[in-house]
Amino acid sequence: MKTEKYHKDIDREQPIDINPDLIRDDARDVGAAFMRESAPRFDADREWQRFLSLRPEAAGDIQEEPSPRATFRWLYAFGGAVAGIAACLIILFSLGFFTKPEIPQEEDLVLFAAVKQDDRITMTSSIPAAETSKLKTHTAPHKNVETADKLVYLDTEVLDMRKVSVTSVFEERTVTTPRGKRLRIILADGTEVTLNGESSLRFPARFVSDRRTVNLEGEAYFAVAHDEDHPFIVISDKISTTALGTEFDVRAYNRADVRVSLLSGKVLVQDMTDKSSVTLDPGQDVTLQGGKLVVSNINNRELDAWREGFFYFDNVPLIDVMIELGRWYNVNVGLSDRTLMSYRLHFVADRNEPVESIVESLNTFGTLNVTFDGTNIRISPTK
Numbered sequence: 001m002k003t004e005k006y007h008k009d010i011d012r013e014q015p016i017d018i019n020p021d022l023i024r025d026d027a028r029d030v031g032a033a034f035m036r037e038s039a040p041r042f043d044a045d046r047e048w049q050r051f052l053s054l055r056p057e058a059a060g061d062i063q064e065e066p067s068p069r070a071t072f073r074w075l076y077a078f079g080g081a082v083a084g085i086a087a088c089l090i091i092l093f094s095l096g097f098f099t100k101p102e103i104p105q106e107e108d109l110v111l112f113a114a115v116k117q118d119d120r121i122t123m124t125s126s127i128p129a130a131e132t133s134k135l136k137t138h139t140a141p142h143k144n145v146e147t148a149d150k151l152v153y154l155d156t157e158v159l160d161m162r163k164v165s166v167t168s169v170f171e172e173r174t175v176t177t178p179r180g181k182r183l184r185i186i187l188a189d190g191t192e193v194t195l196n197g198e199s200s201l202r203f204p205a206r207f208v209s210d211r212r213t214v215n216l217e218g219e220a221y222f223a224v225a226h227d228e229d230h231p232f233i234v235i236s237d238k239i240s241t242t243a244l245g246t247e248f249d250v251r252a253y254n255r256a257d258v259r260v261s262l263l264s265g266k267v268l269v270q271d272m273t274d275k276s277s278v279t280l281d282p283g284q285d286v287t288l289q290g291g292k293l294v295v296s297n298i299n300n301r302e303l304d305a306w307r308e309g310f311f312y313f314d315n316v317p318l319i320d321v322m323i324e325l326g327r328w329y330n331v332n333v334g335l336s337d338r339t340l341m342s343y344r345l346h347f348v349a350d351r352n353e354p355v356e357s358i359v360e361s362l363n364t365f366g367t368l369n370v371t372f373d374g375t376n377i378r379i380s381p382t383k
Helices: 002-011 020-026 044-054 056-060 068-077 083-094 129-134 301-308 318-329 338-342 355-363
Strands: 033-035 109-112 121-126 145-148 151-154 158-160 172-177 183-186 192-195 199-204 212-223 232-235 239-243 247-252 258-264 267-271 277-280 284-289 292-297 310-317 332-335 344-350 368-372 376-381
Touching (some): 172 183, 192 199, 212 301, 239 247, 239 258, 277 284, 301 310, 318 332, 318 344, 338 376, 344 355, 355 368, 355 376
Parallel strands (some): 158 183, 212 232, 332 376
Antiparallel strands (some): 033 344, 121 151, 121 172, 145 151, 172 199, 183 192, 199 212, 212 247, 232 239, 258 284, 267 277, 284 292, 368 376
């Protein structure tokens, strides 16, 4: 059984090749999900603080639960009371003067929240202020599109800007993907971009300046067309990434989740706040931690996997896994027990699978109880 092969590879800490045909066959198998139960000791408090940095508003979601022992301590104090007092208490209870105190239930920690969204990929066109007077009503001739004024709804897997007419050389386009969808874009210079779900890319319809500059919110993978005279620059939340001809991934969903990963070539990453910078070599990434650029080595298979339509998590904290699942499927994700933050997962699955299949795979770990009611995923420890 192919599942057994996966399990042996994980135990030996050997890399797993991303074979789309193999994974599609086995993604629903029990073996498509693994948990490292013997992971190194994990600091739940530290993980809690890291989560709050990703989602500060969660700090108000949790309230300390009063101790049941404290609630009933006064009852035990009267254990030696005289029979007459006990009789009076019985009468009072029978008359309804006292009711059993309710122990408040601790609310789930919300890891991710669903949003109402238009499930269509959109593209808008605009011209900088200096060129506004030249703006004309635009109708994109690209195949499989529906137009409404300057807004275009895309129903295609590939948007080739080389085949899209423009009204001005200064025209800019903004492509936005909803949660659960991705799009491959070929820019006018031949650069190929894979835009992940819940992401937005703004770029010139035609590159006419000495720099090829694009703006990103969310995540995208770039295979840059080589042009040493015109550097390619990606501007995201707090950093800029400059390349001549290379392949790299930029992730910037929020200020605490900023990362640049390099697969080939070389890039310069600059913190636009303090102007500090680092140069990455293949197999490295840089994250923004405490206002500092921190370089580390990475497993490129995770980046290859999402572009090919898979989830791939290798010894990743449960929180990160569930936030990624919540974003892709646009569902609420709740955690019933803070101690689950110490869990780390090995998990591989097809992004085309329904959320119910993902939940089923997570439950095969045996130490998690994962439920889905059509809107909410809830994770709790098994009893």
